[in-house]
């Protein structure tokens with residue numbers, strides 16, 4: 001008998017409270033309502049943002065919650081009015097939807113569709129309720145995705161239908177980190193051929209920035225990390241110089257300005273550290289240097305610099321999901337991967353079972369992910 005229209009009981013990793021290990025529970029996943037899609041999640045990756053919310057640092061953090069936003073799976077059933085996907089379609093859930101109708105979707109200047117932003121931030125579906133229940137308690141959705149569950153429910157505007165030939169264990173990475181970094185270089189900073197770039201933080205996001213800088217034809221791509229084990233892997237993605245700030249007594253921005261005849265054309269902060277955001281801006285070249293903030297900082301943190309840094313032509317930018325209009329772009333990136341024009345396999349450091357999700361977090365914190 002099919003599961004359409006039925007409550008599905010499955011396993012999910014529930015975060016009952018901040019800083020606690022994820023707990024593997026039996027959860028009830030209600031059928032999709034109007035304009036909703038229920039997905040059998042087959043693969044998920046972990047992103048630093050999952051750890052950030054679990055740490056209690058996210059001002060929007062809600063508990064109990066099912067985290068995860070870098071996944072891929074197959075549509076199990078759809079609610080009334082859904083026309084963009086059908087059961088059996090291979091899909092990637094999207095934390096930035098694309099409704100195509102809101103002011104943001106109609107603008108070519110942003111990818112930040114706002115159609116469901118308010119309810120998504122409150123951990124519920126647009127009707128104000130959750131589809132997840134565990135031990136009689138309602139469990140919050142996360143970033144409109146909640147991929148740390150064998151089944152999840154998302155809005156139809158939050159799902160990209162992809163080529164069914166694509167390996168879901170690889171293309172799940174297109175749910176967040178890779179498009180974010182790649183797009184930060186190509187869409188947000190718009191790196192130019194021959195330019196000089198510096199990337200602070202060489203996790204998945206920073207490595208994807210390096211890949212974007214290389215594709216854009218940058219000449220110098222300086223990778224900066226306090227974990228030197230990241231340097232070798234970053235070479236594969238195009239980084240061609242490396243700096244460990246711990247090797248210098250001077251502020252890192254001074255080191256970089258000296259090394260690059262006045263500063264970089266483009267810098268990227270991929271850590272979520274407000275001091276490094278300042279350093280990244282101040283490492284930019286006077287008159288034209290552009291610094292893009294990608295990292296997500298903790299609750300209550302603020303950035304600062306001397307206004308003269310901006311008066312004298314440096315530009316501070318930020319990016320979410322690399323500026324990609326999600327439903328248009330993710331299926332295209334899947335095709336590029338299939339044509340071997342976009343690296344994904346190289347980002348994968350470990351393959352673990354769902355039951356090992358807490359270990360995945362430990363590996364991420366240890367810099368081994």
Ligand SMILES: NC(=O)C1=CN([C@@H]2O[C@H](COP(=O)(O)OP(=O)(O)OC[C@H]3O[C@@H](n4cnc5c(N)ncnc54)[C@H](O)[C@@H]3O)[C@@H](O)[C@H]2O)C=CC1
Pocket residue numbers: 047048049052176177180200201202203204205206224225226227230245270271272273276293294295296297319320321322364367
């Ligand atoms: N804006 C957006 O749309 C997105 C933002 N993010 C954010 O991007 C950031 C990076 O994410 P991941 O790559 O997954 O994280 P990650 O934890 O894998 O990588 C961070 C890297 O920064 C390095 N690092 C830490 N402190 C440093 C310092 N003081 N100087 C130099 N290097 C330092 C670490 O050794 C590590 O290699 C996070 O803040 C995450 O929340 C992630 C995805 C999307």
Ligand SMILES: N[C@@H](CCC(=O)N[C@@H](CSC=O)C(=O)NCC(=O)O)C(=O)O
Pocket residue numbers: 047049050058059060061096112117176296320321
């Ligand atoms: N909830 C946080 C904001 C977290 C944040 O900045 N999220 C990024 C994606 S990070 C992905 O791994 C994002 O796209 N934000 C766009 C948005 O509309 O939230 C807070 O409140 O600070």
Ligand SMILES: [Zn+2]
Pocket residue numbers: 047048049050069070176177
């Ligand atoms: Zn993410």
Ligand SMILES: [Zn+2]
Pocket residue numbers: 097098099100101102103104105112113114115
């Ligand atoms: Zn929209």
